[in-house]
Amino acid sequence: MPSKWYLFLPVIVLLNILLYYISVEIKFIEEISIIIIVLFSFFYSLSIFPYRKVGAVITVLATLILVLNQSIGLGIYYIYSSPFTYGHGLSILNSNVKEFGSMLSTMPAIVLVYLFLFGFQYYVFSTFKGSVRNKFLSYFLASLWFLIPLGNLLLKGSNLMAVESRTAVFLRFTPLYNFRPMVHSLAEYEESKEINRNINIDYSKMVVGDDGVDLLVVLVGESARRQNMSLYGYERSTTPFQDAERSNMLFYKNMVSSAGITLLSVPMILSKMVPETYHEGKAQLNDNVFNLAKSVGYKSYWLSTQEKGSHYLSTVNNLVSFADSLVWMTGYDEVLLPEVANLVKSDRKKMTIFMHINGSHSNACDKYPKEFASFNNGISEIDCYDNSILYTDQLMGQLFTMLKDKNAAVIFLSDHAEKLVNGRFIHSDSKEGTEIPYYIWYGEGVNERLRLIDSVKALTSTNINYFQFARLLGVEGLNSVISDKVMYLRSDLSVVAYDSLD
Ligand SMILES: [Zn+2]
16 A cells, blocks of 8 residues: 555654654754654554564554654643753752653643554554565665664763663654653662762861861863963963962962863862762762861851753762852853852851853854953964953953952862864863863962962862862861872763873
8 A cells, every 4th residue: 555655654754853842942944854864764664564463563553653753742842842961860850750740641732642553553553554665675675774783882981971861862853752851861860869978078187177178169060171371371461360470379380181071070170079989879979078068167168150951060060969059140251250259258157169060062163251351363173262261360350359358269160171183172182182281379368388389380180179278278188089190080981090081
């Protein structure tokens, strides 16, 4: 019955493209083309299945699974008017699986849609048979829906290890694409339970002085390379406010990040985890700056302009949940300053404030207001990048003014650097991709014992941040985890000697 075959198949494919379109967050033409081929192949494989009885059972199961996938996307779109993100998956997992179910059950229209989707698709799959005569071509067509996701996994699986499990990479181009964000959220949910698992943190050798700073600000920058900072000798004057404070810093000339992407580097900056122990599990993230601060009577505040619901920040979000207060804001990075000013004005003692900014992340051109477009006579990507460094600098300038006469210190660093390739800045597991700024700045009220001013030349990794943080709170005698050889955690999750990087 070839005529009917050609009549219904396009309807089903179009219907599925529409459902894909409303369900998936980012869509490129390539991506949509691939999913069309996958869906076509999936329908085709059902239609040529040779065994009648087994075929009937398989067709029912396959249609049910297909409709389950479609229902997830449709349900999310119905409730949130947006594609299915891992954030939705998380909120369903965290609090309200039942709530979500009851929301859906009160919508008879959507139940009718599900019944229609099942009925219509089952009818087509069970009625029509494939019509490609050449057997080899027929089997080839029927296996594409499996071969394409497999190929994608083999090509991209290992590079993406840090941000995505193999299952999620595979699912991306299958008829079960809506399970991909589900896999992301399940992973974060499990990780959060693991991080919260109580491990015995050995603070027995800890000595707490009474001269810790009243306020410690930790500014975690984004994608800032020291090469583009005049503070580190760049010919363009991109950091005038920080240059002026150079003599008031513990200054690291040769600091490198322990990883090249935010998801891996920030957790190591904020905890005692080092690349060497990464594979021992996430429970070690329990020993982090927030818990350390709490143990010596400090309150911690996490202020961020980075996207809250991003899958690329999952471990960071799990870790910062240990802070006493969490604030996410949208806008240019300076939106965080009034929040800091309010806390400073409160004159509360024993506070740590973390600022996680967008800094110089690509696209750098949209990370600063127009009036900071000071450099605009070179390669535009580099101009934008330098302008973003300049913008962060004036933020630092305002912070220094705010804290100058206080018993306060600032740790400034970037989560990783960027590599400049053909005029473009990219994340990279390379020396250039990790050469970051790091310094500690002191307000006038800081105790002399803690006011360490120096210029450190030795190659150092951000693993020391946990210990510098502790030192400024007056804590000493922690068990050191810093080895002589600087190690590095690559994006494929392998651990290598830093020296071995390009
Ligand atoms: Zn980053």
